[in-house]
Amino acid sequence: MKATRIHQFGGPEVLTYEEVPDPKPRADQVSVRVRACALNHLDIFVRKGLPGVNLPHILGSDIAGEIVEVGAYISDLKPGQRVIVAPMSFCGRCPKCLAGLQNQCRQFTVLGNGVDGGNCELIAAPAANIIPIPDSLDFNQAASVPLVFVTAWHMLVGRAAIRAGQTVLVLGANSGVGIAAIQIAKLFHARVITTAGDEKKMARGLELGADFVVDHYQQRISQEVRKITHGEGVDIVVEHVGSATWDESMRCLKAGGTLVTCGATTGPQVGIDLRFLFSRQLSLLGSYMGTMSELHEVLGHVFAGRLKPVVDHIFPLRDTRAAHEYMEKSQMFGKIVLNP
Numbered sequence: 001m002k003a004t005r006i007h008q009f010g011g012p013e014v015l016t017y018e019e020v021p022d023p024k025p026r027a028d029q030v031s032v033r034v035r036a037c038a039l040n041h042l043d044i045f046v047r048k049g050l051p052g053v054n055l056p057h058i059l060g061s062d063i064a065g066e067i068v069e070v071g072a073y074i075s076d077l078k079p080g081q082r083v084i085v086a087p088m089s090f091c092g093r094c095p096k097c098l099a100g101l102q103n104q105c106r107q108f109t110v111l112g113n114g115v116d117g118g119n120c121e122l123i124a125a126p127a128a129n130i131i132p133i134p135d136s137l138d139f140n141q142a143a144s145v146p147l148v149f150v151t152a153w154h155m156l157v158g159r160a161a162i163r164a165g166q167t168v169l170v171l172g173a174n175s176g177v178g179i180a181a182i183q184i185a186k187l188f189h190a191r192v193i194t195t196a197g198d199e200k201k202m203a204r205g206l207e208l209g210a211d212f213v214v215d216h217y218q219q220r221i222s223q224e225v226r227k228i229t230h231g232e233g234v235d236i237v238v239e240h241v242g243s244a245t246w247d248e249s250m251r252c253l254k255a256g257g258t259l260v261t262c263g264a265t266t267g268p269q270v271g272i273d274l275r276f277l278f279s280r281q282l283s284l285l286g287s288y289m290g291t292m293s294e295l296h297e298v299l300g301h302v303f304a305g306r307l308k309p310v311v312d313h314i315f316p317l318r319d320t321r322a323a324h325e326y327m328e329k330s331q332m333f334g335k336i337v338l339n340p
């Protein structure tokens, strides 16, 4: 089969489109013909070099396709079914996995990170990862869902325990997590403030359901949030930007508020004024991906049309390099998808 692999870490030039052996599914696995694989910032981090990545390596976490072969142990899936592959790998046997907390398993990793991913024509995955999709979703839309929607769901629902009537600040309306978090917060009848970097992205943020949008280049986020909330601040901040926005994010919290973070795209080192943290009784929560149960839950809302994936641009798999270069320009609103 064809695949895009990296043989060394580096810039987009290390992405190599080449012939590789077909995967051989085990008796407990399903082989899926990849029809679409969406990009995430994780692809760029892995390409640049992360510990635990064995080379050569196939990138790509978010896979939608058709089943081509079903292992002997599996009776409830069949060739031809349209499916997504849950973007995670876990042992399935440890106490955390058995408690449904797969993202706390010691062997937990994301497809395309610690194990080979979906920038290829065929992938073999355990049956537990295979989730049938309705005809209402095309492959590009389906591939745009799993990683960012389960991440945003785990942040808001699993970690921050969002409640109706709360005010939520979602950074980066155009990012995958932002697009998912705005919609999930609205699903829970929250008031949503989001941020974007130009007028077009600001308008798209409002279309997704945000009640207010702040221009994060022209305006100071915390000042605008204070105005909107009449000086009170927000209940929850959805952070994934990191050092560039951290101080502003902290200033936006009301007393007793919660900042939940799943990433550090602009850098991991931030400062915390402990006096501010304790006197205002703030909660800082880390969040990483989500559980299989949460993935099924959020997918239920996507399948019912209550949450909508946003596809920005589709590239052929052979042009993975161009797709990475496009992503690094941060001009997109929504997901970049590769088609083998």
Ligand SMILES: [Zn+2]
Binding pocket: 090, 091, 092, 093, 094, 095, 096, 097, 098, 102, 105, 106, 107
């Ligand atoms: Zn486990």
